[in-house]
Amino acid sequence: xxxxxxxxxGLVLLAVSCxxxxxxxxxxxxxxxxxxRPDYLERGVTPNLxxxxxxxxxxxxxxxxxxSITFPNHYTLVTGLRxxxxxxxxxxxxxxxxxxxxxxxxxxxxxxxxxxxxxxEPVWVTAELHGIRSGTLFWPGSEAAIHGVRPxxxxxxxxxxxxxxxxxxxxxxxxxxxxxxxxxATLYLDDVDHAGHTFGPDxxxxxxxxxxxxxxxxxxxxxxxxxxxGANIVIVSDHGMAPxxxxxxxxxxxxxxxxxxxxxxSGPYAGMEAMPGREDQLAAALLKPQDHMQCWRKGELPARLxxxxxxxxxxxxxxxxxxxxxxxxDKALGKGGAHGYDNVAPEMGAIFIATGPAFKxxxxxxxxxxxxxxxxxxxxxxxxxxxxxxDITPLLPALAP
Ligand SMILES: [Zn+2]
Numbered sequence: 001x002x003x004x005x006x007x008x009x010g011l012v013l014l015a016v017s018c019x020x021x022x023x024x025x026x027x028x029x030x031x032x033x034x035x036x037r038p039d040y041l042e043r044g045v046t047p048n049l050x051x052x053x054x055x056x057x058x059x060x061x062x063x064x065x066x067x068s069i070t071f072p073n074h075y076t077l078v079t080g081l082r083x084x085x086x087x088x089x090x091x092x093x094x095x096x097x098x099x100x101x102x103x104x105x106x107x108x109x110x111x112x113x114x115x116x117x118x119x120x121e122p123v124w125v126t127a128e129l130h131g132i133r134s135g136t137l138f139w140p141g142s143e144a145a146i147h148g149v150r151p152x153x154x155x156x157x158x159x160x161x162x163x164x165x166x167x168x169x170x171x172x173x174x175x176x177x178x179x180x181x182x183x184x185a186t187l188y189l190d191d192v193d194h195a196g197h198t199f200g201p202d203x204x205x206x207x208x209x210x211x212x213x214x215x216x217x218x219x220x221x222x223x224x225x226x227x228x229x230g231a232n233i234v235i236v237s238d239h240g241m242a243p244x245x246x247x248x249x250x251x252x253x254x255x256x257x258x259x260x261x262x263x264x265x266s267g268p269y270a271g272m273e274a275m276p277g278r279e280d281q282l283a284a285a286l287l288k289p290q291d292h293m294q295c296w297r298k299g300e301l302p303a304r305l306x307x308x309x310x311x312x313x314x315x316x317x318x319x320x321x322x323x324x325x326x327x328x329x330d331k332a333l334g335k336g337g338a339h340g341y342d343n344v345a346p347e348m349g350a351i352f353i354a355t356g357p358a359f360k361x362x363x364x365x366x367x368x369x370x371x372x373x374x375x376x377x378x379x380x381x382x383x384x385x386x387x388x389x390x391d392i393t394p395l396l397p398a399l400a401p
Contacts, residue, residue, distance in 0.1 A: 025132055025183040025381055025382055026183075026230055026231065026232060026356075026357065026358075026380075027174070027181065027182060027183060027184075027185065027229060027230075027231040027232070028183065028184050028185070028231065028232045028233075028234065028377060028380045028381055029170075029185045029186070029187060029220075029231050029232070029233045029234070030077070030078070030123075030139075030184070030185070030186045030187070030234050030236070030377065031186070031187045031188075031189070031217070031220075031233065031234070031235040031236070032074060032077070032139070032186070032187070032188045032189065032235075032236055032237060032238060033189050033192055033213055033235065033236075033237050033351065034070060034188065034189065034190040034192060034193035034237060034238055035190075035192050035193030035194075035196045035197070035237060035238070035239065035240070035241050035337075035339065036192045036193075036210070036213070036237035036240075036350070036351050037201060037237070037240040037241060037347070037349060037350075037351070038059075038060065038061045038240075038349050038350070038351050040192070040201075040206075040207070040210045040351075041053070041351065043207050043210060045207055045208075045210055045211035045214060046210060046211070046214040047214065047218075048214045048215070048217045048218035048221065049214050049217055049235065049353060052217070052221070052233070052235070052353055052355045053353045053355075054361070054362060055355055055361050055362075056353065056354050056355030056356065056359040056360075056361060056363070056398075057352075057353070057354045057355070057359050057360065057363035057364075057365060057395075057397075057398030058351075058352060058353045058354075058363070058364060058365070059351070059352035059353075059364075059365040059366070059367060059368060060364065060365065060366055060367050061346075061349035061350065061351075061352075061367040062236065062237075062349065062350040062351065062352040062367065062368060062369070062370050062373075063343055063344060063348075063349065063350070063367055063368070063369050063370060064076075064238060064239040064240075064343050064348055064349075064350050064370050065082050065083055065306065065343055065369070065370055065371065066082075066083070066305040066306065066307050066342070066343040067083065067089075067090065067268075067269055067307065067340050067343075068238075068239040068240070068268075068339050068340055068341055068342075068343045068345075068348040069090070069091055069238075069239065069339060069340045070091060070105070070140070070193070070238050070239070071088050071090070071091045071105055071140045072086075072088050072089060072090065072091075073238035073239055073350075073370060074139060074140040074141070074188075074238055075088040075117070075120065075122065075140055075141055076370055076371055076374075077236060077238070077370055077373050077374065078122040078123045078124070078139065078141070078186075078374065078377070079120040079121065079122050079123075079374055079386075079388065080371050080372075080373070080374025080375060080385065080386075080388025080389055080390030081120050081371065081374075081388050081389050081390075082306040082307070082371060082389050083306075083307065083310075084306055084307045084308065084309055084310045084313065085119075085120070085306075085310075085389060086119055086120035087116065087117070087118075087119030087120060087310060087312065088116065088117065088140070088141070089307070089310050089312045089313050090103075090264075090265055090271070090312070090313075091104065091105045092104045092105075092264070092265055093116070093312045094264065094312065094314075095115075095116070095311065095312050096311065097115075097311070098113075098115050098116070101113070103116050105140075108143075108156070111140070111141075111143050111144065111157075112143045112144050113144060114144040114145050114146050114147070114148070116144070117141045117144045117146045118146060118147060120146075121146065121147055121386055122141055122146060123184060123374065123377050123378065123381070123383075124136065124139075124142070124149075124151045124184055124186075125146050125147055125149045126378070126383055126386065127183060127184045127381055127383065128149050128150075128151065128152065129149060130383060132183035132184055132381060132383075133152040133153075133180055133181070133182045133183055133184075134151040134152055134153075134182060134183065134184040134185065134186075135151055135152060135153035135154070135170070135173045135182045135184075135185045135186075136151045136153070136154045136185070136186045137155070137166050137169055137170040137185070137186060137187045137188065138155075138157050138158075138161075138166070138186070138187075138188035139186040139188055142154045142186070143156055143157065152182070153173055153182070155169075159190070163189050163191055163212060163213055163216035164215075164216055164219060166187060166188070166189065166216070167187065167216050167219045167220045167223065168219075168223075170185060170187050170220070171220070171223040171224070171227070173185070174223075174224070174227055174229055175227035175228070175229050183381060184377075184381060187220070189213050189216060191209040191212055191213055192206065192209045192210055192213055192237075193241070194209070195208070195209035196209075196241035196336070196337040196339075197241070197336050197337050197338065198336050198337075199336055199337075200241075200243045200244075200335075200336045200337045201240070201241040201242065201243055201337045201347070202243060206241075206337075217235070220233075230356065230357055231356055232354070232355070232356030232357065232358045232359070232380050233354070233355050233356050234352075234353075234354045234373065234376065234377065234380075235351065235352070235353040235354070235355075236350060236351060236352055236353075236370070236373060237350040237351045238350060238370075239339045239340075239343075239348050239350055240339060240346075240347050240348045240349045240350060241337040241338070241339050241347065242268075242322050242323050242337060242338060242339065242341060242345070242347035242348070243323060243336075243337055244323055244324070244325050244334035244335065244336065244337060244338045245323070245334050245335070246334050246335060247334075248292070248323055248324045248325065248334055249324070249325050249326075249327055249334050250290075250291070250292050250293055250320065250324060250325070250326050250327070251327060251328075251330075252266070252270055252272075252318070252326050252327065252328050253327075253328045253329060255285060255290075256272075256282065256285050256286070257278070257281050257282070257285060259275060259278065260274065260275055260278040260281045260282045260285070261273065261274060261275060261278070261282050261316075262274075262275060263328045264314040265314070266325075266326055266327055266328050267325060267326065267327075267338060267340050268319070268320050268322075268324075268325065268326070268338050268339065268340030268341045269317060269318060269319045269320060269326065269340050269341070270293075270317070270318045270320075270326040270328075271313070271314035271316070271317055272286075272314055272315065272316045272318075273314050273315050273316075274315055274316070279315075282316065283297070283316070286316055286318065290318070292320060292321045292324045293318045293319060293320045293321065293324065293326060294318065294319055295316060295317065295318040295319075296308070296316070296317055296318075297315065297316060298313045298314065298315055298316065298317060301317060304344075305342075305343070306389070319341070319342060320341065321341075322341040322342065322345040322347055322348075323341075323347075325338060349367070350370060352365070352368075352373070354376075354398060357400065358379075358380055358399060358400055359398050359399060359400060360397075360398060360399065360400050363397055363398045365394065365395065365397065365398055366394070368394035368395065369389075369390070369394075371388060371389040371390035371391075372390045372391055372392060372393075372394055372395055373390070373395075374388055374390045375388065375390045375391065375392035375395075376392055376395045379392060379399075
């Protein structure tokens, strides 16, 4: 077939599959409340979330993937792959195959560069390829053309957007006359994480941030009702939060021979590369019993962490005991809260609430892994899930027959 004809035939096929699928699929909204712990729902400030949980399904807790930090887990939620398998192994990354660029969450040139994301295919890319339109009111990865595809609507991340403005903006995309409806939408809310970091998970400020976010969720539910839009809503978080203290700090720079390493990441876990010719010296300093942390070569982490085989993971990883911080200078002393610890630590637990026509009311699920959210989202969208680390089985009791 001539290239042009082939292109046209593809377009026709796409158009046919587009409208047939889009009309048959009810809207699915995936909401992330960054840093929201399950026990925050018991502080008496979340009437809307608790009502949704009672009218649908919730998990006692959801286990994040390691490392229990934001970008890796957001990409896990929409791909079903552990960070080691989807390639977004950290909020800050180096990759020898992408020389001269450091990936970081707040570097627009990096987050929009598909090479960092192309090791996996998120829900919205598969959805768009099947004619289901998607809109992302922020989600890590949504600003890159992953496999050449972007969500239909995907404004660039703006941290200054208050939660209520985000909800209004999302609602403005829905229920519009003469516009092909969205089948999949995401909403990302970060107030709870910010308060947890700055003031700690047990602070009044964090509780007030939880209350604010709960009001935004109420606004979303009211807005959907006003537009007579039935939707399946899946509300998750990416990780929890642990209190940290200046009394619980390990000074890595004082333990390691000067000039033997390059720090890649620090905090609840640390990542280091050896300087040329200094690997044995660095290994000898790290790979022995340590107070308040454990260290491994990247390929030797415990299998349950499912981490360390991706080329982007640094050569040595140390994981602090929950509540401890690994630092390389005296600037970053622990205060407030942190996450990134062992993904089975109770403080790192995340929330899962699902409501809408696809879910039974009043279901409480035992804790499950966050890789299992992906096959659920694909089921809600009537799409075949790609191979992943997730399994829908733990979530089946939540689904209406
Ligand atoms: Zn986060």
